[in-house]
Amino acid sequence: MTLPDGFLAELTAAVPAASTGAAELAAVAVDRSGILTEGVPDVVVRATSVGDVRTTLRLAFEHRVPVVPRGAGTGLAGGAVAAPGTLVLDVSGLDRIVSLDPVDQIAHVEPGVITAQLDRVAGEHGLRYAPDPASAAISTIGGNIATNAGGLRCVKYGVTRDAVLGLEVVLADGTLISTGRSTLKGVAGLDLTGLFVGSEGTLGVVVGATLRLRPLPERTLTVAAAYAGVEAAARACAALAQDRREPAMLELLDQATLQVVDDAQGTAYAARGGALVIAQADGPAADSEIEAIAAVLGKEATWIEQGVDEEASARLVEARRLALPSIETKGSVLIEDICVPRSRLAEAFARVEEIARRRGVRIYSFAHAGDGNLHPLIGYPPGPVPPEVLAAGDDIFALALELGGTVTAEHGIGLLKRSWLAREVGPDALGVHRAIKTALDPRGILNPGKAY
Amino acid sequence: MTLPDGFLAELTAAVPAASTGAAELAAVAVDRSGILTEGVPDVVVRATSVGDVRTTLRLAFEHRVPVVPRGAGTGLAGGAVAAPGTLVLDVSGLDRIVSLDPVDQIAHVEPGVITAQLDRVAGEHGLRYAPDPASAAISTIGGNIATNAGGLRCVKYGVTRDAVLGLEVVLADGTLISTGRSTLKGVAGLDLTGLFVGSEGTLGVVVGATLRLRPLPERTLTVAAAYAGVEAAARACAALAQDRREPAMLELLDQATLQVVDDAQGTAYAARGGALVIAQADGPAADSEIEAIAAVLGKEATWIEQGVDEEASARLVEARRLALPSIETKGSVLIEDICVPRSRLAEAFARVEEIARRRGVRIYSFAHAGDGNLHPLIGYPPGPVPPEVLAAGDDIFALALELGGTVTAEHGIGLLKRSWLAREVGPDALGVHRAIKTALDPRGILNPGKAY
Incomplete structure (x- = not known):
């Protein structure tokens, strides 16, 4: 597949930020999913203005050129992978925090703002941006919105969706719309904001976001407890609930x-x-809450330690923080991301261990246990993903559905889990997805082949 | 307009719960918006099963009969008002709490469950259903979902949308789909759950909901403070933020x-x-939090009282609880429902008073101040709504938009605010609403003429 005649010339004349340099194209062909394409996209636009985005989409719409929207490229499901014949629309250069109001506790930002950077700036006002995906230091707000990213804090503070009050979105034909509002509540019309959040670039390109900030807790305390095994640990988490x-x-x-x-x-x-x-309590009742949590966790624990202050508390979280980098020293990993009702978490852990034995693969598992969100990481030697690893992944997805859960809690469907989406939502709900896609992107140019 | 030939015979043969009794039709022609129709709908189906809903919609779709979905009919925007030529599909008879899991803190319910009843049952497990619209004792979960209802607690616990994890929805042609999930997180596919919540019966009929429950706070304490006027009071609320x-x-x-x-x-x-x-603090830090809140509220107050215990605290909320019933003793009211950024709340109050003077009407205002959600109630003598009252309402909507807010925070658009929706969201976003409507309800039979 190649670009239609005349498209490139028209694009480069209208959008100076368009490039066909080989190194640039190679850099935007992949994300962090490990999925490789045979070849690279045909052109990349590094947009520096909303006008760039609108013009690019208008021309792509006219010429029916497939467009892959892109932020920092840190996605784990292949949502930003770009094959030959496509245009990559990189909005990471739109990276201003436009405004931040400490009374309204609302920020207006461009999509390329790095998530942790917004959190830092909010911190200067005693506030924070609550969603904290593990990628916060390298991922963008726009990418977080595209996947409805989660994180460690979301057990108490909600996921990305809960922090997004409104969006500015460029539609497939270049039309710019606003959704939602700058108020904490509002029910005028359909929830288009929620529809775009988590839509993985298939319905429009986010060029602005109105985000809710939250007060920074004055105090955060931690307790860590060890158990004989994952089932006892999962039982302790259920006992907390x-x-x-x-x-x-x-x-x-x-x-x-x-x-x-x-x-x-x-x-x-x-x-x-x-x-x-590892559990934390924060806010004005952090001291009494961490005591109450420790009392519950301590019952079946083989070891327990409570952080006496915030510094000691931070040390107790290190095992969690070091988990992924440590696992990655052992080779490559396929990072899975299922969610089950939290009452089924113990069973989920046990069954994942069984899958590892049956498939003869090494699986490292950790979980956002408060949400029932389990990340089994399947290890393999550097190189292409071996078939037994993919088979174990499929077993894990089937397990998630069997336990009344979902195949993805925070990473998205992307390219990796397309066949599983259909199994999870069923043909009729998938039909609704497609009807909405056709309504908003009638020529199917936005991130084709992704998600659904 | 009358029903197509043969439709009624086919419907009553297939759905025994269909009725054309005059008293029954009159009862379902109106809601609590005060809007009257000239005449009544042609038939009402009081569904007692999902099968009733599916069959009714399948036949209505085939015969292109407009359907007005209905719960308890407590809506304030005219969303359930039914004119001649329509079929009213009343799902209030689907009223079972199907299951409630205290570890997962999730309930599966039918749409006709009364909101306060779910909250009571949750309370038996130390949990609660957090959204608490003023109508909770008489409105249904299905109606709350249709309007994305708010309430007093939502400043801390979120609106109805935040409590809905998944839905079962019958589409216009009778197809039954499931959206969302029974887990706390999940990003598989588009957020169809959010799309149906607040869609005012225009996209499908909710026949089941998976709801998130929250722990019941052990303690709730109250402080009340009086001020020279609304501007000082609004400033005190902003100071809290x-x-x-x-x-x-x-x-x-x-x-x-x-x-x-x-x-x-x-x-x-x-x-x-x-x-x-009137402010409340709840949860494990209620005592220290109410002290901190009282310290801020006390600065400009002309009077302040803190509830020494929960009973005294409940008494302090009485003025709020009695506001609407007291106002209604004076005659009829048009209940408005705007939301502004909370930093603009003082200005909003002052400008509403100015509108009352200019239009020569009596306006009573109270607000969910933490959300910036203002309810101006415009009084008028029993009878049709006088033109100066409607004009004042229009002034209030214009004010909301001027201050960067919305024309409805929790009641919905219904029939009352259709022209204002277009002004709030703009023609392009309205076009997206219509494209989605056409995609999901191609024959336009679901609650036509409502919302957008």
Whole structure:
């Protein structure tokens, strides 16, 4: 597939930021999913204005050129992978924090703002941007919106969707619309904001966002507890829910993960037990809440430690922070992302271990346990993904659906999980997806082949 | 307009719950908006099963009969008003709480469940259904979903959308789909759940909902403070935001409202000041939080009282609870529902008073101040709505947009505000609404003429 005659000439005349340099094209062909394409896209536009985005889409619409919207390219599901014959529309250069109002606790930003950067600037006003995907230091707000990114804090503060009040979106034909509002509530018309959040670049290109900020908690405290194994650890997390505790973070790491952290970092987590739970409480009741959480977690624990202050608390979170980098020292990983009702979390962990044994693969699992969101990471040697790894991934998706869960809690469908989306939502709901896609993108130029 | 030949015979043969009794039709022609139709709908189906809903919609689709979905009929915007030539599909008989899991903190319910009833049942498990529209004792979950209802608690706990994890929806042609999931997170596919929430019956009929419950706070405490006038009171609310306090409730009542409460209830609120602010704190830090809130509210107050315990706290909320019933003793009211950025709340109050003077009407205003959500109630004598009342309403909508806000925060567009929706969202975004409507309801049978 190649671009239609005359398109490139018209594009480069109208949008100076268009480029066909080989290195630039190679850089925007892939994301962090590990998916490779045979070849690179035909052209990349590094937009520096809303006008660039509108003109690019208008021309692509006219010439029916497939467009792959792109932020920082940190996605894990292949949503930003771009094949030959496509145009990559990179909006990471639109990176201004346009305004921030500390009374309204609202920020207006461009999509290329780095997530952690917004959080830092909000911090200067005693506020924060609550969603904190593990990629926050490198991913953009626009990419977070495209995938409805989650994170560690979302067990208490909600996912990206919960922080987005309104959007500016360029539609497939270059039309610019606003959705939502700059107020905390509003029900005028359909929830188009929610429709664009998590749509993985298939319905429009986000060029502006109105985001809700939250007060920065004055105090955050941590407790860590080890258990005989993942089932006991998952039971302890369920007991927290049963006791109606609302931790600000609730993470669970399995033995394989603890072992690899120990190997890479010289720590001794695995000696404490076969699984680790790390919980935080924040806000004005942090002290009493962390006590209450520790009391519940302590019941079946083989080891427990409470951070006496914020510094000690931060140290207790290190095992979690080091999990992914430590695992990556062992080779490549396929990062999965299922979610189950939290009452099924213990079963999910046990069944994932069974899948690892049956498929003869190494799986490291950790979870945002408070949400029932489990990340099994399947290891493999550098090179293409081996078939048994893909098979184990499929087993994990099937398990998620069997337990009443979903195949993706925060990474998205992208290219990786397309066949599973159909199984999860069923043919009739998939038909609704396609009807909406056709209504908003009648020529099918926006991120074709992704998501649904 | 009349029903097509043969439709009624086919419907009554297939759905025994169909009726054309005059009294039944009159009862379902109106809602609580005060809007009257000339005549009544042609038939009402009081569905008692999902099968009834599916069959009714399948036949209505085939025969192109307009369908007005209906819950308890407590809407304030005319969304359930049904004119001659329409079929009313009443789902209030689908009223079972199907399941409730205290670990997952999730309930599966049918749409006819009364909102307060779900909250009560959740309370037996130490949980609650957080959204609490003023109509909670009489409105249904399905109606709350159709309008994305708000309430007093939503300043801390979010609106209906935030409590809905998944839906079962019958589409215009009778197809049944599921949206969302039974997990706390999930990003597989488009956010169809969010699209149906607040769609006012224009895209499908909700026949089941998966709802998130929240822990019932152990303790709720209240402080009330009076001020010289609404501007000082609104400034105090803004100061709370500036101090990054997160009250569980933050209500503001103006002098006209206080006076009418005093007249109707024999109380003496108006003597304390020209405006009243009532704030609550709940959860494990309720005691320290209410102190901190009282410290901020106290600065400009002419009177302040803190509830020493929960009983005294409940008494302090009475003025708010009695506001609407007291106002209604004076005659009819048009209940408005605008939202502005909370930094503009003082200005909004002042400008509403100016509108009342200019139009020569009596306006009682109270606000969910923490959200910037203002309810100006325009009084008029029993009978049709006088033109100066409608004109004042239009002035208030224009004011909301001028201040960067919305014409409806929690009641919906319905019939009342259709022309204002177009002004708020603009022609291009309205075009997206219509494209989605056509994609999901190609024959336009679902609640035609409502919302957009």
